[in-house]
Amino acid sequence: MPHDHHDHDAPHALLPPDPALRVRALETILTRKGLIDPAAVDAIIDTYARDIGPQNGAAVVARAWTDPGFLGALRQDASAAIAVMGFGGRQGEHVVAVENTPTVHNVVVCTLCSCYPWPLLGIPPAWYKSDAYRARTVREPRRVLAEFGLVLPEETRIRVWDSTAEIRYLVIPMRPAGTEGLSADELARWVTRDAMIGTGLPVRPSA
Amino acid sequence: MSRVHDMGGRYGDGPIDPSEDDLPFARDWHRAALGLTLATGALGAWSIDASRRARESLPAADYNRLGYYEKWIAALADLLVERGLATRDDLVTVDLPQEPLSPRALRAEAVAGALSRGSPSLREGPAPRFADGARVRTRLPARNMWVPGGHTRLPDYAAGHAGRIVACRGCHVLPDTNAHFLGERPEPLYTVAFDAEALWGVAERPGDEVMLDLWESYLEPEP
Numbered sequence: 001m002p003h004d005h006h007d008h009d010a011p012h013a014l015l016p017p018d019p020a021l022r023v024r025a026l027e028t029i030l031t032r033k034g035l036i037d038p039a040a041v042d043a044i045i046d047t048y049a050r051d052i053g054p055q056n057g058a059a060v061v062a063r064a065w066t067d068p069g070f071l072g073a074l075r076q077d078a079s080a081a082i083a084v085m086g087f088g089g090r091q092g093e094h095v096v097a098v099e100n101t102p103t104v105h106n107v108v109v110c111t112l113c114s115c116y117p118w119p120l121l122g123i124p125p126a127w128y129k130s131d132a133y134r135a136r137t138v139r140e141p142r143r144v145l146a147e148f149g150l151v152l153p154e155e156t157r158i159r160v161w162d163s164t165a166e167i168r169y170l171v172i173p174m175r176p177a178g179t180e181g182l183s184a185d186e187l188a189r190w191v192t193r194d195a196m197i198g199t200g201l202p203v204r205p206s207a
Numbered sequence: 208m209s210r211v212h213d214m215g216g217r218y219g220d221g222p223i224d225p226s227e228d229d230l231p232f233a234r235d236w237h238r239a240a241l242g243l244t245l246a247t248g249a250l251g252a253w254s255i256d257a258s259r260r261a262r263e264s265l266p267a268a269d270y271n272r273l274g275y276y277e278k279w280i281a282a283l284a285d286l287l288v289e290r291g292l293a294t295r296d297d298l299v300t301v302d303l304p305q306e307p308l309s310p311r312a313l314r315a316e317a318v319a320g321a322l323s324r325g326s327p328s329l330r331e332g333p334a335p336r337f338a339d340g341a342r343v344r345t346r347l348p349a350r351n352m353w354v355p356g357g358h359t360r361l362p363d364y365a366a367g368h369a370g371r372i373v374a375c376r377g378c379h380v381l382p383d384t385n386a387h388f389l390g391e392r393p394e395p396l397y398t399v400a401f402d403a404e405a406l407w408g409v410a411e412r413p414g415d416e417v418m419l420d421l422w423e424s425y426l427e428p429e430p
Binding site for chain 1: 212213214215216217218220221222223224225227228230231232233234235236238239240241242243245246247249250255259262263265274275276277280281282283284285287288289292293295297298299300303304305306307308309312313314315317318319321322323324325326327328329360361362364365376379380382396398400403406407411412414415416417418419420421422
């Protein structure tokens with residue numbers, strides 16, 4: 001029968017303890033054994049350092065605010081809707097959009113690890129991966145949001161989405177008042193990363 | 208029954224610092240850890256479920272001590288040996304000979320396609336047992352039914368609680384088996400709403416809810 005105890009002299013303990021040296025050692029081993037193409041590793045890093053980030057999610061939200069047909073598609077099948085905009089793939093294979101309303105505010109967490117919609121928001125920030133955020137958001141979301149400076153109206157109920165499977169949640173914040181004349185491109189600048197996690201609201205861009 | 212990674216609801220972690228923002232990479236070795244983990248994952252020797260299992264199987268003291276990317280790197284080394292891609296000797300050999308690039312290795316020109324395809328977990332599978340709106344109760348205790356102490360995605364804080372089916376998300380690969388190389392065994396996956404007051408005894412505000420994605424075998428009908 002398979003079992004799952006962890007050997008106290010696990011293989012990773014054979015590598016140097018310093019994390020930078022440990023990574024360097026693994027990189028050398030993997031390269032020498034022909035298991036990785038260093039150019040592929042660089043291409044992966046460049047993608048997440050440069051190309052993929054919250055601007056993707058912001059474009060989705062701004063389009064949902066301005067294009068009723070797209071909002072309908074997003075509600076029906078968000079993965080298909082964002083694929084049309086060129087977004088999807090790793091850690092965003094199955095996307096669901098959750099919309100804030102005057103009575104419901106949504107906030108996303110992963111208590112078991114750090115699941116996050118990478119193709120829409122990029123890789124997660126340190127606080128999202130922190131023990132405090134993972135432990136507390138499901139139990140005391142209002143205290144957590146207050147630490148982000150977000151205080152919700154008394155009548156608003158909170159839905160906390162714990163990302164326990166491969167569904168990745170994108171919060172669609174409410175469109176701010178006074179933005180009626182703005183284009184989708186202008187509106188996208190209001191949509192912060194935290195507004196799409198639920199720990200913030202859209203913010204007027206600085207000029 | 209829970210492991211160290213299963214921290215939902217835990218007390219004692221202190222405040223959150225929203226300015227703690229390390230993006231995109233705070234250290235050069237963070238970027239290397241991400242690149243190596245994704246490139247090696249593309250060999251197809253393990254799934255994301257096995258990766259998660261390897262990270263959360265670190266001894267509790269190590270899990271707490273190590274940072275996010277340190278956990279990734281430790282798990283990567285352990286998986287390489289577990290899956291026979293490297294030996295323990297390889298990990299301590301200073302100057303390994305250069306072998307030719309494996310045909311399975313991810314090439315630079317294939318990176319964009321691999322990342323945009325991802326690894327969908329949706330599969331064909333049985334028809335769902337529960338309809339939207341149905342009342343269900345989660346397994347108690349939260350445990351892996353195939354492997355004692357094994358990987359599961361039912362958090363301890365939600366075990367034994369009654370909830371309401373909000374949506375069926377189709378059939379998805381079952382992590383409890385897939386993480387241990389015991390097959391994908393796809394099952395209907397549901398989003399289930401739990402009343403915060405029922406979960407925690409007292410809610411910050413009545414009517415708040417916690418939503419979880421749970422596989423059908425985690426659930427029983429609630430009369």
